Amino acid sequence: MTDHTQLAATIADQGGVVMLIGAPDTGKSTLAREILRQSIAKGKVAALVDADVAQSTVGPPGCVGLKWLRTSDDLTEISKADALRFVGSTNPSRLVLQMVLATAALVEQARATADLVLIDTTGAVSGVVGQTLKYHKVETCHPELVVGLQRGAELEPIIGMLQRFFSVDVTTADVHPELIPLSPDVRSEARVQQLKLALSDPLEAWRIRPTVFAPTLPTGLDLDRLAGMVVGVQDGVGACLGLGVLDYTDGVLRVLTNHGEGMQGLRLGSMRVDLSTFETKPVNLRELMFGLAL
Ligand SMILES: Nc1ncnc2c1ncn2[C@@H]1O[C@H](COP(=O)(O)OP(=O)(O)OP(=O)(O)O)[C@@H](O)[C@H]1O
Ligand SMILES: [Mg+2]
Numbered sequence: 539m540t541d542h543t544q545l546a547a548t549i550a551d552q553g554g555v556v557m558l559i560g561a562p563d564t565g566k567s568t569l570a571r572e573i574l575r576q577s578i579a580k581g582k583v584a585a586l587v588d589a590d591v592a593q594s595t596v597g598p599p600g601c602v603g604l605k606w607l608r609t610s611d612d613l614t615e616i617s618k619a620d621a622l623r624f625v626g627s628t629n630p631s632r633l634v635l636q637m638v639l640a641t642a643a644l645v646e647q648a649r650a651t652a653d654l655v656l657i658d659t660t661g662a663v664s665g666v667v668g669q670t671l672k673y674h675k676v677e678t679c680h681p682e683l684v685v686g687l688q689r690g691a692e693l694e695p696i697i698g699m700l701q702r703f704f705s706v707d708v709t710t711a712d713v714h715p716e717l718i719p720l721s722p723d724v725r726s727e728a729r730v731q732q733l734k735l736a737l738s739d740p741l742e743a744w745r746i747r748p749t750v751f752a753p754t755l756p757t758g759l760d761l762d763r764l765a766g767m768v769v770g771v772q773d774g775v776g777a778c779l780g781l782g783v784l785d786y787t788d789g790v791l792r793v794l795t796n797h798g799e800g801m802q803g804l805r806l807g808s809m810r811v812d813l814s815t816f817e818t819k820p821v822n823l824r825e826l827m828f829g830l831a832l
Contacts, residue, residue: 562661598736624770626807
C-alpha cells in the first residue's frame with residue numbers, strides 16, 4: 539500500500555463526502571479500507587457507503603450498504619451493514635435509477651453526523667451506462683472530492699465530464715503495480731458466499747398476501763412465476779431490512795427471510811436465486827409480470 543498510504547492520509551484528514559471511482563480491479567475497496575483505518579486512528583467518525591452491488595463490502599449483493607466506522611472493531615465487522623437500500627440486481631447496468639437513489643439516500647443519511655462519508659462504487663466507468671451512473675451519483679451525492687484510480691489515462695473521459703458538469707475536485711492515482719486482478723470465478727464465488735450468508739438457514743417462511751409488493755403485481759398473475767425471486771424486505775420508511783426469497787408451494791405465497799420482524803412490504807428484485815447453489819439469474823420484471831408480448 540505504500541503508494542496510496544499518503545493519499546489515504548490526506549483524504550482521512552480532509553473528510554467530507556468522497557467518491558472513489560475506477561475500473562474493475564483498480565484497488566478502490568482496498569484504498570477505502572486504508573482511508574477508513576486511518577480515519578479511525580485519527581479518532582474520526584467515518585461512514586462507508588458501499589455502492590458496489592456486485593462485489594459488496596457492506597451488506598449483501600444487490601443492496602447499497604451503509605457502515606458506520608468509529609473503532610477498529612467496526613472495520614473488522616465491515617460486512618455487517620448499519621443500513622441498507624435495496625437495488626435488486628448485481629448488475630449496475632440494469633438498474634441505474636435504483637443504484638443512484640439508493641446511494642444518494644444513504645449518503646444523505648450519513649452526511650450530517652460523519653466526518654467522512656466514503657462512497658465505494660462499481661467498476662462501471664465507461665460507456666453510456668458507466669458514465670450515466672457516475673454522472674447522476676455525483677449530481678445527487680454532491681461529493682467534495684472524486685478520487686480516481688486508473689491505469690494510464692483511462693479515466694480521462696469520465697473525469698472530464700464530471701468536471702465539466704459539476705466542477706467537482708478530482709484527484710487521480712495510478713493503480714498499484716503489485717495489484718493482481720481477481721478472476722471472474724473468484725468474483726462470482728465471493729458473491730455466492732455473500733448471498734449464502736444473507737440467506738442462511740434457518741430462513742423463516744412468512745406467509746404473504748400478493749398486495750405487499752412494489753411494484754404492485756398485475757391482477758391474474760400466475761404466482762408460480764414469482765418462485766425464487768429475490769426481494770428486499772422493507773420497513774415502512776424506505777429502508778431495506780435484508781434480503782428474502784419468494785416461495786410458492788401448494789398455492790401459498792411465502793417469503794423466506796431472516797428479516798421478517800418489522801416487514802411492511804416487499805420490493806421485487808430483478809434476479810432469481812437458487813437456494814441450493816446461491817447462483818443468481820437476471821430476470822426482467824416486465825417480462826415476468828406481463829409476458830414477452832408487452
Ligand atoms: N495496493 C495494492 N497492492 C497489492 N494488491 C492490491 C492493492 N490494492 C488492491 N490489491 C488487490 O487487488 C485485488 C482487487 O482489489 P480491490 O478489491 O480493492 O479492487 P476494486 O477496484 O475494489 O475491485 P472491484 O472493481 O471488483 O470492486 C484484491 O485482491 C486486492 O487484495
Ligand atoms: Mg471494490
